[in-house]
Amino acid sequence: MNPKMSELRKKAMALPLLPGVYIMHGKGGEIIYIGKAKALKNRVSQYFGSQNNHPEKVRRMVDNVDHFEYIITDSEFEALILECSLIKQHTPKYNILLKDDKGYSYIRVGEGDWGKISYVLQKSDDGAQYIGPYKSSYYVKSAVEEANKIFMLPTCNRKFPQDFRKARPCLNYHIKQCMAPCTGRVKKADYREAVSQALDFLKGGSSNSVKLLTEQMEQAAENLEFERAAKIRDRIAAVKKMGDKQKVVANKVLDEDVVAGFSNDGKICFQVFRFEGGRLFDRESFIFEIGDEAADLEEFLLRYYTLRSDVPKNIALYREYDGIEDLSRWLSEKRGNKVNITVPQRGEQAQLVAMCRSNAAEALAQQKGATVREYSVLEELRQLLGLENIPEYIESYDISNLAGTENVAGMIVYKNGKPLKSAYRKFKIKGFEGQDDYASMAEVLQRRFEEYYNAEDSDEGFGKLPDLILLDGGKGQVAAVREVFDRMNISVPLFGMVKDDKHRTRAVTGEGGEIAINSRRQVFTFLSKMQDEVHRFAIGYHHARRKKNTFKSSLTQIDGVGEVRAKALLKYFRTIDNISKADLEELEQAPKMTKDCALAVYRYFNPENEN
Structure with missing residues (x-):
C-alpha cells in the first residue's frame, strides 16, 4: 500500500466541490494519470479511501502516486476539453492511450497479362500497379476478397503462365469462385476483361460497377456475343448479391x-x-x-x-x-x-x-484462446448461476465405486469452455471403507484445497483457485462440501449437477434450490457434456483400479511374483490362460523369470503335477 495514503486522502478531502481536472504524479514527478471530475473532492478522495473495491489497474496507479495537483474549470465540459488536451500532451501511462499509427493499405495488381489482385500494406518497386492509399485496411481486404469472388479471379500462389496445366484446379474452381487459369483453357482476353471489371468494381463501388457491366452486357448482346453477355450477366447478379448482403447488415445506416x-x-x-x-x-x-x-x-x-x-x-x-x-x-x-x-x-x-x-x-x-461461442455459453452460465465473473476455469468432480469397493473420484477441468486434460486429477478414497458418496466428495475436496494451501504463490494445478466447482450430484453432495469450504475458508461458487431417471442432466442445484436448465440449450448441452466427461473419467479410473486388483489377486499371489514380474509375464504370454497352459521350460524362458519363480508359477496353475 502507498505509504502516503493518509496524507493524500487528507489533501483530497480539502479539495473544492467544483468541476476541474486532477493530475497524478509519480515519485519522480512524472505525470502518471489525468482525469476530470464534476466535483473534484468527491472524485479524487475515492482513490485514497478503501482499496477493496478498486480494480487492479486503479490499485496499481494509486500505489504509485506521490502527489497530485488540480485545475478548477467553469464547467465539466471545459474540464473535458482540458483533460483531452493534457492527455494528448503528456500521454500518462495509466490513461487509455491510442496511437494514431494505423498504416495505409493498397490494392495491388500484378504485372503482366495474368496479374492477380491482392491487398498489401506497403508499396514495393516490383513493377506491379498500386491503387491507394486507403486508410481502412479492413475495407481494402474485404473489397479485394469480394472482387476476387465475384469476378472469379485466382487467389492462390500459382504463377501464370508458368504453372499452366501443372496441377489440377483447387476447390475454388469447383465451388465457382475461380475461373482456374491454371488449366490453361482460359483465354488471355477473358482474364484481362475480368481483371478490368474487378478494378472498376473496386474503384467505383457496386452501383457504378453494375451500371458499367450492364452497358457491356448490352453491347455484347448487340454484337451477338451471347456467351460473353451471359458471363457479364452472371457477374452483375454476383455484384448485386454481394450488395444485398451489405444491406442486410445495415439497411438504413448512412x-x-x-x-x-x-x-x-x-x-x-x-x-x-x-x-x-x-x-x-x-x-x-x-x-x-x-x-x-x-x-x-x-x-x-x-x-x-x-x-x-x-x-x-x-x-x-x-x-x-x-x-x-x-x-x-x-x-x-x-x-x-x-x-x-x-x-x-x-x-x-x-x-x-x-x-x-x-x-x-x-x-x-x-x-484468451477461446471462441465467442465458448464465451457466450460461459456468459449464459454466469447469468444463470448469478456469478460475478465469467467462469473461465471450472472444476468438476464425480465419485465411482462398486458396492463400496474401489472407492475413487475423478476431477476434470474446463478452461475457457474447453477440456484442459493436463489438469485432470484422480483420487483414491482413503478416509473410510464402504460406500458413502457424501463423505467421499467431502474428503476429495478437502484434499484438493489442502493442496491449494500448500502450493504457495502458484497459479497452476492445485495452486489455482477455480472460478466455479460443479459436483456430480444433488444437494447432499453440495451440503457436504459446503461444510468443508466453511471450515477451510474457501470462497468458490459451488453447485451440483442433477440427473433425471434416464441419467441425463436436468438441473443445477445450489444452496438456494434447483435451477432448471432445460430451456437454455447452450448451457444444457455444455453441462451435459461436462457431466458425461467427469463420469467417464471417474469410472475409467475405477475400472483401472479393479483390473489392477484382479491382476494382483491372481499372479501376484504366487510366491516370488510381484507386479513387475507379473506384468512381464502378461506381456510375454498375452493372457492368464496362456500362462496357465505354459510348460516349465517356456516359463523359465520368459523375461524376468528365474527357475524358482517359473517352478512356483507352474505349480500354482498345475497343482496336480507337484509330485
Whole structure:
C-alpha cells in the first residue's frame, strides 16, 4: 500500500466541490494519470479511501502516486476539453492511450497479362500497379476478397503462365469462385476483361460497377456475343448479391459509428464499426486493462475521437454514462454540426450494437484462446448461476465405486469452455471403507484445497483457485462440501449437477434450490457434456483400479511374483490362460523369470503335477 495514503486522502478531502481536472504524479514527478471530475473532492478522495473495491489497474496507479495537483474549470465540459488536451500532451501511462499509427493499405495488381489482385500494406518497386492509399485496411481486404469472388479471379500462389496445366484446379474452381487459369483453357482476353471489371468494381463501388457491366452486357448482346453477355450477366447478379448482403447488415445506416465493449477477467475490449453510405467500411478493436467500465468507455471515446479527423453524424453506444451530453457537444463543435449519440434499445440499431458487442467478445476470447461461442455459453452460465465473473476455469468432480469397493473420484477441468486434460486429477478414497458418496466428495475436496494451501504463490494445478466447482450430484453432495469450504475458508461458487431417471442432466442445484436448465440449450448441452466427461473419467479410473486388483489377486499371489514380474509375464504370454497352459521350460524362458519363480508359477496353475 502507498505509504502516503493518509496524507493524500487528507489533501483530497480539502479539495473544492467544483468541476476541474486532477493530475497524478509519480515519485519522480512524472505525470502518471489525468482525469476530470464534476466535483473534484468527491472524485479524487475515492482513490485514497478503501482499496477493496478498486480494480487492479486503479490499485496499481494509486500505489504509485506521490502527489497530485488540480485545475478548477467553469464547467465539466471545459474540464473535458482540458483533460483531452493534457492527455494528448503528456500521454500518462495509466490513461487509455491510442496511437494514431494505423498504416495505409493498397490494392495491388500484378504485372503482366495474368496479374492477380491482392491487398498489401506497403508499396514495393516490383513493377506491379498500386491503387491507394486507403486508410481502412479492413475495407481494402474485404473489397479485394469480394472482387476476387465475384469476378472469379485466382487467389492462390500459382504463377501464370508458368504453372499452366501443372496441377489440377483447387476447390475454388469447383465451388465457382475461380475461373482456374491454371488449366490453361482460359483465354488471355477473358482474364484481362475480368481483371478490368474487378478494378472498376473496386474503384467505383457496386452501383457504378453494375451500371458499367450492364452497358457491356448490352453491347455484347448487340454484337451477338451471347456467351460473353451471359458471363457479364452472371457477374452483375454476383455484384448485386454481394450488395444485398451489405444491406442486410445495415439497411438504413448512412453515416454512423457503432461502439460496444465487452469486459471480463480484468480486461475490456472496445469494438468500433464504421458505416458510410449504408456500408460497413471499417472496424477496429482495442483491448485494455479494465478500471471502471463507464469511466473506461468515456475515456476511450475521448481518446478515439481526439485522434480521428472525421467525426460521423451519428454514434450508437452499448451503454449509458454520465458524460454523454458533454461528449456530444464536444464532437458537434469538432464536426461543425450536430452529432447525435444514442443508446438504442430495440430495432435495427440495437441489433447493430449487439453485433458489435459480440465481435468485442470474440476479440477478447481470441486473446484468451477461446471462441465467442465458448464465451457466450460461459456468459449464459454466469447469468444463470448469478456469478460475478465469467467462469473461465471450472472444476468438476464425480465419485465411482462398486458396492463400496474401489472407492475413487475423478476431477476434470474446463478452461475457457474447453477440456484442459493436463489438469485432470484422480483420487483414491482413503478416509473410510464402504460406500458413502457424501463423505467421499467431502474428503476429495478437502484434499484438493489442502493442496491449494500448500502450493504457495502458484497459479497452476492445485495452486489455482477455480472460478466455479460443479459436483456430480444433488444437494447432499453440495451440503457436504459446503461444510468443508466453511471450515477451510474457501470462497468458490459451488453447485451440483442433477440427473433425471434416464441419467441425463436436468438441473443445477445450489444452496438456494434447483435451477432448471432445460430451456437454455447452450448451457444444457455444455453441462451435459461436462457431466458425461467427469463420469467417464471417474469410472475409467475405477475400472483401472479393479483390473489392477484382479491382476494382483491372481499372479501376484504366487510366491516370488510381484507386479513387475507379473506384468512381464502378461506381456510375454498375452493372457492368464496362456500362462496357465505354459510348460516349465517356456516359463523359465520368459523375461524376468528365474527357475524358482517359473517352478512356483507352474505349480500354482498345475497343482496336480507337484509330485
